[in-house]
Amino acid sequence: MRRRLWALLFAVIAAAAAWFEGGPFGSPGRAWLGASGLPSNPETIAAVEVPATAERGIGALDAALVLRAVLRFAPKGIAFLDPIASGDGMPLLTSKLGDAKLPVVFTANAGGIVLPDITIAPGVPRLPVIPAAVPPGHSVGCAAPSGPGVLVIGRSADRAVPSSALQLLLDVDRGPTLSGKVPGMIRGGMIVAPVNVAGRSAVNSLAARFVERISLDRLLVRTEQSERGEIVADLSNLFRDRLIAVEIAGGGGAIGLAALRDNLADAEAPPAWSGFGVLLVASLPWWRQSRMNRMLAALAAACGWLLLAMALYQQFRIVIPLSVAPLLPLLALIPRGFK
Numbered sequence: 001m002r003r004r005l006w007a008l009l010f011a012v013i014a015a016a017a018a019w020f021e022g023g024p025f026g027s028p029g030r031a032w033l034g035a036s037g038l039p040s041n042p043e044t045i046a047a048v049e050v051p052a053t054a055e056r057g058i059g060a061l062d063a064a065l066v067l068r069a070v071l072r073f074a075p076k077g078i079a080f081l082d083p084i085a086s087g088d089g090m091p092l093l094t095s096k097l098g099d100a101k102l103p104v105v106f107t108a109n110a111g112g113i114v115l116p117d118i119t120i121a122p123g124v125p126r127l128p129v130i131p132a133a134v135p136p137g138h139s140v141g142c143a144a145p146s147g148p149g150v151l152v153i154g155r156s157a158d159r160a161v162p163s164s165a166l167q168l169l170l171d172v173d174r175g176p177t178l179s180g181k182v183p184g185m186i187r188g189g190m191i192v193a194p195v196n197v198a199g200r201s202a203v204n205s206l207a208a209r210f211v212e213r214i215s216l217d218r219l220l221v222r223t224e225q226s227e228r229g230e231i232v233a234d235l236s237n238l239f240r241d242r243l244i245a246v247e248i249a250g251g252g253g254a255i256g257l258a259a260l261r262d263n264l265a266d267a268e269a270p271p272a273w274s275g276f277g278v279l280l281v282a283s284l285p286w287w288r289q290s291r292m293n294r295m296l297a298a299l300a301a302a303c304g305w306l307l308l309a310m311a312l313y314q315q316f317r318i319v320i321p322l323s324v325a326p327l328l329p330l331l332a333l334i335p336r337g338f339k
Contacts, residue, residue: 003285010331014281017323018274027205029322033313034204034264039190042210042262046075046238047254048246050216053085058248060133061089062216066246067096067104069223073239077103079168080246081253083132083143094135103171105139107164108132109156112140118153118160119181124197127154127161141167149200150256150265152193153182163199165257166191168243185316193260194267194317201265201317203256210258212238215249266317277305277324284331291335298332 021027048070050062063084070078084093084106097104109127111134127142134140141164142154151163160182162170169191170176176189183197193201214222222235243261245254259265280301287294302325309325312318 006285006334007282010284010327011278011282013331014278014324014327015274017327018277018321021321021323022268022274027319027322029309030204030266030319031206032322033309033319034206034266036310037263037313037317038206039263043258044210044212044242045254045258045261046242046244047211047213048216048219048244049213049249049251050246052082052248053087056248057083057085057132058246059089060084060087060093063246064089064093064096065220066216067093067100069219069235070239070244071096071099071102073236075102075239075242075244077105077168077172078244078246079105079141079164079257080107081143081164081257082246082248082251083107083130084134085131086133090133090135097135097138103139103168105141105164105168105171106132106134107143108134108140109142109144109154110140112142112154112156112161112167114156115153115160115162115178117177117179118186120153120155120158120160121182121197122158124155124182124199127156139167139171141165144199147198147200149196149202150253150259151199152186152195152201152260152265153199155182155199165245165253165260168257169260172243190263191260192263192317193265196267201259202267202319203252203259204264204266207255207259207262207264210262210264211245211254213254214238263317266313266319269312269318269320273320277321280305281324281327281331284328287332291333295329295332298328302326302328 048066053059109130142161144151153160173189178188180186182195186193245257247253305325309320
């Protein structure tokens with residue numbers, strides 16, 4: 001009876017730790033797993049935040065002003081992660097696009113390329129119709145209603161199409177072949193991302209560290225200062241040879257782009273993994289060794305759990321609860337009720 005009470009207590013502790021780890025407080029363990037899977041030279045995304053128009057899109061004039069300000073710094077590519085609202089600025093935007101010698105991607109739910117090697121399940125919802133102005137001759141990626149994580153793949157007429165963030169990476173990397181299924185895993189070139197039934201991946205909190213932001217107003221002021229002959233090195237450092245995400249202020253699309261580029265798009269493990277961890281911790285009262293041997297065995301089990309977590313993250317970008325690892329040796333030290 002005493003062992004059962006201890007097992008129940010340990011199970012409650014393990015379940016609470018797993019909830020805390022995956023709850024609203026965030027997970028240092030998740031960031032640690034993300035750091036272990038980062039490329040050797042992670043890229044930083046430059047994000048330009050623009051005000052929303054009445055149509056909840058990016059104004060065509062604002063888009064043209066962004067291009068005028070950043071093209072001189074020779075970035076790698078530019079993605080407008082929110083739809084462009086049609087307006088009086090379209091002729092100016094089209095004119096500025098004529099100066100672009102780099103990939104420029106727009107957002108709309110029609111006109112995007114089809115990904116033939118990706119199987120998409122019938123249960124994946126179709127993309128909603130959104131009003132968007134797209135200059136002719138430029139790549140298009142899909143958009144979706146706001147939701148957690150980063151949109152990777154959308155479903156259009158029973159075919160898979162890339163999001164605008166993913167389309168930018170495909171254009172910059174010169175079209176690596178993507179394969180996989182939705183829901184499931186998408187792979188191709190530098191891109192590895194698990195996607196759920198909504199075509200989204202979770203975003204590791206570490207991705208926010210690889211985004212540098214500037215507002216459109218600040219960008220225009222700094223551009224005017226440079227045109228007056230003042231030395232403005234910060235703009236060159238921010239934009240040169242970088243991917244640029246243009247989004248409505250307060251959006252999280254730039255962080256999602258950073259997650260896709262730096263292998264920080266991941267997925268929660270199925271609930272069975274949390275349950276297995278809870279059962280492992282709850283089994284401690286039945287480990288019959290002495291306290292020292294029990295602690296050594298718990299340390300070995302904790303190391304094995306960490307190695308398993310790293311292997312699953314590296315291969316499938318699945319995050320299993322890491323709180324099991326410190327709990328095993330810690331609770332193994334408690335002598336009462338174990339004999």
